[in-house]
Amino acid sequence: MDFKNIEISIENKIAYLIISRPKALNALNKETILELKKAVKILCEDRKVRVIILRGKGEKAFVAGADIKEMKELDQKEAKQFSLMGQRVFQKIEDCKKPVIAAINGHALGGGMELALACDLRIASEDAKLGHPEVGLGIIPGFGATQRLSSLIGKGLAKEYIYTGRSISAKKANIIGLINQVTKKDELMDKVKELAKEIVKNSPSSITKAKAAINLFDQSFLKEGLEKEAELFASCFKTYDQKEGMKSFIKKEKPQFKGEQGGK
Numbered sequence: 112m113d114f115k116n117i118e119i120s121i122e123n124k125i126a127y128l129i130i131s132r133p134k135a136l137n138a139l140n141k142e143t144i145l146e147l148k149k150a151v152k153i154l155c156e157d158r159k160v161r162v163i164i165l166r167g168k169g170e171k172a173f174v175a176g177a178d179i180k181e182m183k184e185l186d187q188k189e190a191k192q193f194s195l196m197g198q199r200v201f202q203k204i205e206d207c208k209k210p211v212i213a214a215i216n217g218h219a220l221g222g223g224m225e226l227a228l229a230c231d232l233r234i235a236s237e238d239a240k241l242g243h244p245e246v247g248l249g250i251i252p253g254f255g256a257t258q259r260l261s262s263l264i265g266k267g268l269a270k271e272y273i274y275t276g277r278s279i280s281a282k283k284a285n286i287i288g289l290i291n292q293v294t295k296k297d298e299l300m301d302k303v304k305e306l307a308k309e310i311v312k313n314s315p316s317s318i319t320k321a322k323a324a325i326n327l328f329d330q331s332f333l334k335e336g337l338e339k340e341a342e343l344f345a346s347c348f349k350t351y352d353q354k355e356g357m358k359s360f361i362k363k364e365k366p367q368f369k370g371e372q373g374g375k
Contacts, residue, residue: 116143117150118168124161125307126154129168136175137167139222141193143178148200155207161315162307163207165230166214167223170296173215173239174223179248183357191345194253197222198337201229201255205326208319210310214303215239215290220278225254228263231322233290234306235281236299241289242278249356249368253344258336262329264289 118129128150130137139147154160167173177197185193204211204226213219213227215235220242227233227241235241243260245252252260252273261269264287272279281293294302310318347353352368359366 114146114150116140117146119150119154121157121160123308124159124311125304126157126160126163128154128163128165130166130174131168133167133169133171135178136172136218137169137223138175138178139197139226140178140181141196144197144200148203151200151203151207155203155209160209161311163209163211164214164303164307165204165211165226166216166300166303170217172217172223173213173219174226175218176221176223176244177254179357179360183361185348187345187348190253190348191341194341194344197225197254198341201226202337204229208322209315210307210318210322212303212307214299215241215281216296216299221245221252222254225252225256225259227290228256228259232306234292234294234299234303235284235290236296237281237293238296239281239284240278241281241284242276243273244276244278246274247276247356247366248360249350249352249354249366250347251340251344253340255337255340257340258329258333260289 116130116132118131120127130143132138132143154163182193210232211230213230213233215227215233217238218240219227220240221244224241224243243252243256251257256273260273268287281290284290285293292302352370355368356366
């Protein structure tokens with residue numbers, strides 16, 4: 112299958128899934144999310160594939176976030192549909208019977224961080240920056256971070272990073288358990304491949320069962336949490352702050368937030 116923004120290759124039972132929009136820092140627009148959905152389905156169903164490695168094209172970004180220019184004019188209904196679309200694709204990654212490893216090269220922000228959170232394992236280059244800057248745009252995370260980030264690093268830290276919009280280094284992310292390993296920039300893919308090969312040596316049926324058992328820990332609350340996240344994400348798109356935040360981001364200006372709930 113031909114893709115515009117996705118590249119796929121398979122070698123020695125390891126699949127490489129690359130988000131390929133380097134000029135846009137691999138930002139997730141609707142087209143890319145839909146292509147990602149198809150690519151994930153193909154690889155998760157391919158019996159030749161035992162491990163999937165997910166990364167961004169180029170050296171600057173894993174995925175810099177959702178495409179703000181595309182999101183800017185969404186109304187509340189469209190915003191909820193966009194949120195649910197991203198959530199469903201990321202849930203397919205989490206539910207894939209095969210381990211998915213995020214190779215985080217460069218920035219993983221907003222939707223990009225949420226994509227990494229949906230993966231089983233995360234390895235980042237030492238220059239990577241990770242975080243959730245959504246509140247600086249007048250919105251909240253909408254692709255699952257309010258649920259998965261809390262599960263991974265605890266509510267206290269999740270609230271700190273989401274409330275402040277602060278980006279953190281790969282070293283700090285490793286200390287708090289957000290990622291599994293930090294590597295030198297030029298060694299990232301070698302380290303990720305080493306981990307993938309180590310997994311491939313083991314029983315695929317056992318790994319599938321282990322993944323299902325581990326994920327079960329959070330599943331009972333995840334569906335309800337994601338539905339609420341999508342609803343609250345969408346509600347941001349009727350506010351002054353969302354319009355001001357995204358307009359200012361595109362113009363590279365400092366937003367002047369008012370906390371108004373216009374249209375309420």
